[in-house]
Amino acid sequence: MKQKNNSTWVSWNENLKYNYKTKYTITTEEELQEVIAKNDKIRFFGSKQSSADIAAGTDALIDMTAYNKIVSYDYNKKTITVQSGLILGELLEAIEAVGWCIPCLPDINTITIGGALATGTHGTSGKLLAEYMIGCNLVLADGTIQTVTAEDDLIDAVRVSLGMLGVMSTTTFQCEPAYTLHIKEGPESDDVWLPKIKSRLKKHDFLRILWLPHTDKGYVITGDKINSDTEVVENLGPKYLKHRRTASKILYKYTHIFPWLTAIANKLLYKGFFSSKKEHKGTLYQATVTKSRGSTLELAEWTIALDKFPQVFAELKEELNNWSNKSFVHIPMDVRFVYQDKSWLSYAYGHDTVTMGCVSRNAATADTYEAFKSVEKIFIKHGGRPHWGKRFTAKDAELTQIYPKWKYFKELRRELDPTNKFLNPYLSQLVNEKETANVKKVIA
Template identity: 70%
Template sequence: MLSKGSGTWISWNENLSYAYENLYQVSTEEELSKAIAQSDEIRFFGTKQSSADIAAGSASLIDMRSYNKILATNDAEKLITVQSGVVLVDLIEAVEAKGWCIPCLPDINTVTVGGALATGTHGTSGKLLSEYLHSCSLVLADGTVKQISSQDDLMNAVRVSIGVLGVFSELTFKCEELYTLHLKEGPEKDKVWLNNIESDLKKYDFLRVLWLPHTGKGYSIKGSKIKSDQEIKENNGPGYLKYRRTASKILYKRTHQFPWFTSIANKLLYLGFFRAKKEHKGSLYQATVTKSRGSTLELAEWTIGISKFPAVFKELKTTINSWSNKAFIHIPMDVRFVQRDKSWLSYAYKEDVVTMGCVCRNASAADQYEAFKAVEDIFIKHGGRPHWGKRFLAKDKELAQLYPKWNDFKQLRKELDPTNKFLNNYLTVLFNEQ
């Protein structure tokens, strides 16, 4: 185990930074347990891409990125076992090389698998990534290692646990047969994509809508499973589409000072980058996951039961189109769909949900981006739940109303970590443990 002494931890988008006294790099489970057992307060981080303040801020830190081996596969059951610091792209490439897939992936491949599970990371038209977890080992606050399988009741508490019950160590995923998606993309008026959500979810194997605030449109991406050798009319749109993020960055550069300009920027971005139709095919990973991003972001994301979404959308649209506030929103708001599960802190606990992202493309101006607060107020009012890895203000009192198992989770956390070894300041307030 490498112990690197003191330094400064800085998050991916540079919005969070903390001095630490001790930084561990581990490559075995024994080293992971030892680092935890010998620390009074400790947190652990992956690729530091969460906007929420949940990955550092303790005297001791573990950098999980060197704990990144693919350990084993089981062909008969389509299982793959990895160390939790493995980056998602490496897991997916190993899975696809076997002819398998994990059938619901986020739109990012650079996160660690442990970080992704801890925050309830998800894609669309399937379940949270953590629902594909078959079994795992978890290093507890006293350094002991607990084996947990899908049959154990504890698994439903552990799958999404923000790294406060223990540290994921070895993770085994249950995979499925690899499939090919035929995707068609293009703009649709708000009333069209919104009214068709339920029928499109039945009709398609993949559904995602990039909502384009201030334009009255969404950009829909719809996919159906096909045979891998089926011919399609490939159309990747004009070559300049690849400059969308650069154009956004330039257009949004001063929108924290002149928020109203966002509505003009969004119309220009729609005209330049979201009018063309596209048609292509590939695996879920190859065809739908963004492989590189030119710049950092600050993110929020909210989740609401499908039946409540139209009312939330209507209120949101009215609010952000009103000139009486400064809550203009950068393009796009990512609308995705997650199937219900039983994980205590899952956004989809016992109900199918719609998730809606809110992006500030100028990360350093995130504190002045009023849209985050406006979106949060509306979702909270309707019973929406925040993404654990993204920006939100809600705390214990509100979360107890939103998550039926919140208080059970708190009690379990206290039992497993009686000295609050895993709580930084942000998590202390979140769980009301001051």
């Protein structure tokens, strides 16, 4: 176990900074237990890519990234057990190598397994990654281990918990046989793709829509399972498409000063990068868009029941097209779909869900990005739920209204962590608990 003292923790986009007294880098479950047991307050982190302020803010921190081994495979049951500091991309490569997949494709593969589970990471046209977790070892506040299996009622609380119930040590995932997708992509007008959502979800195995504000267009991506030897005439579009991020960086450079420039930039980016059709095939991971972040961003994402989405979308579009405000959104706004589950803090608890992302390409100026506020206001009005790992301002009062199990989760949290060991200032506000830690946020 390595130890570093008196330094500064900095998030991936440098928007969050905290001084700490001690940082532990652990490699074994025993070290994880020891560190948790001997500290009064502690948080833990992986690749630091959350926009929400959940990973630091205490005197003691645990760096989980060296706790990253594959523990075991069960080839008969198609399960894999891993340490929670393993990077998601490495997990996907490991299971694909033995002919398996987890049919959940998050947008980013450079996050740790523990972080992905804790914040409810999801893909599209499936369920949260956490729903494929069938067991875990949870290190509790006193350093003891509680083994949770799919048969335990506790698993519905543990699957998505923001690390407030304990620290996930090892996790076991249920995998499925790998498959090949035939992917088709192309632009459609809003009045075409919006009414087709439900029929497409029934027809296709994969559906994702990149909405492009100020263009009245969406970029629709569908995927259908095919035999791996089926021939597909590949069309990857013009070669310059790979330069979209560079073009976005240039076009959005001054939009924090002149927000209206965003509308012009969006139209140019649509014509240059979202107006052509593409077609190709590959495994779930090859054929779709799991990737690392090409640049630092600031992100928010909200979810709403599938049946409510058309109304929410209409209000959102009207708001974002209103030139009298400053709610101009950098494209694309990512629209994905998650099927209902029973995890207490899941976005899809109790209903099929549409998720909608909101991105600022200028991470350093995100505090003045009016679209975050406008999008949150509309989704909250209709009972929408925030992505736990991204930016939002809702606190305990709002969360009580939109998460049916929020009250029960808080009661369980107090039972498992009676001294609030796993709370930092941000999480204390979320659950409406008094914060006793004296760690101060660094003013950037």
